[in-house]
Amino acid sequence: MKPRIISVLAAALLVGLPVAAPAAPATVTVHIKNFKFVPAALAVPAGSSVTFVNDDQEPHTVTATDKSFDSEGLDASQTWTHAFAKAGSFGYFCEMHPYMHGTISVKAPQ
Amino acid sequence: MKRASFLEHVGWTGGGIAFAMTASGTFAAAAPGSDFTFVQISDSHIGFALAANPDVVGTLSATVDKVNALPQQPAFVMHTGDVTHLAKAEQFDVAKNVLGRLKAPLMAIPGEHDAIGAEGAKRFATAFPNADAPDGWWSFDRNGVHFVSLVNVFNFETMGVLGSKQLDWLARDLAPQKVDTPIVVFGHVPLYALYPAWGWTTEDGSKAIAMLKRFSAVTVLNGHIHQIITQREGNIAFATAAATAYPQPAPGTAAGPGPLTVPAPELLGRLGYRTVSFMGAHAMPADRSLQNG
Numbered sequence: 001m002k003p004r005i006i007s008v009l010a011a012a013l014l015v016g017l018p019v020a021a022p023a024a025p026a027t028v029t030v031h032i033k034n035f036k037f038v039p040a041a042l043a044v045p046a047g048s049s050v051t052f053v054n055d056d057q058e059p060h061t062v063t064a065t066d067k068s069f070d071s072e073g074l075d076a077s078q079t080w081t082h083a084f085a086k087a088g089s090f091g092y093f094c095e096m097h098p099y100m101h102g103t104i105s106v107k108a109p110q
Numbered sequence: 111m112k113r114a115s116f117l118e119h120v121g122w123t124g125g126g127i128a129f130a131m132t133a134s135g136t137f138a139a140a141a142p143g144s145d146f147t148f149v150q151i152s153d154s155h156i157g158f159a160l161a162a163n164p165d166v167v168g169t170l171s172a173t174v175d176k177v178n179a180l181p182q183q184p185a186f187v188m189h190t191g192d193v194t195h196l197a198k199a200e201q202f203d204v205a206k207n208v209l210g211r212l213k214a215p216l217m218a219i220p221g222e223h224d225a226i227g228a229e230g231a232k233r234f235a236t237a238f239p240n241a242d243a244p245d246g247w248w249s250f251d252r253n254g255v256h257f258v259s260l261v262n263v264f265n266f267e268t269m270g271v272l273g274s275k276q277l278d279w280l281a282r283d284l285a286p287q288k289v290d291t292p293i294v295v296f297g298h299v300p301l302y303a304l305y306p307a308w309g310w311t312t313e314d315g316s317k318a319i320a321m322l323k324r325f326s327a328v329t330v331l332n333g334h335i336h337q338i339i340t341q342r343e344g345n346i347a348f349a350t351a352a353a354t355a356y357p358q359p360a361p362g363t364a365a366g367p368g369p370l371t372v373p374a375p376e377l378l379g380r381l382g383y384r385t386v387s388f389m390g391a392h393a394m395p396a397d398r399s400l401q402n403g
Contacts (some may be wrong), residue, residue, distance in 0.1 A: 035365075035368075057162070058366075058367065058368035059226075070227060073227060096222050
């Protein structure tokens with residue numbers, strides 16, 4: 001996904017075409033339900049916030065694979081919001097149930 | 111795999127005679143003259159307050175009362191983890207206050223709920239200081255029994271892992287033990303692949319089990335799954351314990367693991383603790399519910 005965006009961006013710059021501005025930063029919600037992150041793969045513009053909502057009765061964490069963020073324990077019904085300022089692909093998992101995985105793809109601003 | 115229920119045990123223990131389930135799954139009387147016993151309690155989840163048990167402090171406290179009322183006080187009480195629900199300092203404080211009422215000495219190993227976040231494992235170590243366990247795991251000998259306490263919740267990205275450092279330690283620890291020495295192993299997450307789809311397994315547990323195979327009488331006691339399930343592999347008997355907090359569904363009977371809400375009158379029958387006596391070299395676990403035990 002990301003390499004394609006970058007190559008399209010680069011091609012557009014090379015030929016001097018106007019580049020469409022990415023969607024404005026927003027707050028997007030990821031639900032944690034039945035031991036899954038929903039959606040497990042999410043793309044957002046840089047500067048967006050992602051709110052994680054634990055819909056399970058069991059606690060979960062939202063922990064970055066690279067340790068750049070960590071919700072720590074989210075109890076049932078608890079929410080946690082993280083702002084993604086920089087572009088990149090951020091894999092994360094639940095520290096208590098490490099088979100639960102998700103990815104936030106943060107798209108660079110123009 | 112055998113799912114044991116408290117009801118079976120309650121029927122046998124009702125007469126005040128201690129019966130225990132043997133490794134073969136039949137019932138036999140525990141040696142009446144046995145004077146060495148210990149108790150396992152597990153999964154207290156202090157901080158939990160949903161419908162599955164709105165009063166986890168109350169049920170832990172009731173467990174402590176039952177253990178204190180045992181006619182023969184155990185040599186020690188081992189808590190096999192998930193003392194707290196979210197590893198918060200105040201949850202450890204409450205748990206310590208309740209467990210502090212035990213007459214017998216308390217030992218504890220962490221569950222994954224006790225090790226959440228950057229501070230969880232440190233808070234656990236502060237709440238239950240153990241000079242013999244600088245890395246979390248340790249062993250000790252009582253009455254000719256070699257006890258090994260393992261930690262399988264400290265690996266960050268794969269839960270249910272012992273890790274090479276602990277496995278190396280285990281190999282060194284077991285090396286001088288004689289073949290006929292009774293071995294009892296504690297750990298939070300089941301050591302064998304009980305139900306991997308729900309994370310009820312220790313990824314490198316088979317390496318530990320391989321080291322235990324040469325001994326003639328090994329008992330592995332775990333928590334984590336909030337229900338009693340027994341299993342046998344050669345000379346190794348496995349038994350998970352009931353929780354003091356709330357039951358969880360039987361493997362594969364729900365969308366996932368997690369708190370199971372049962373009708374209120376049934377709850378105490380699903381919670382409990384385990385006394386363990388010895389018949390010769392063989393550990394004889396006896397599960398007791400909070401309802402009747």
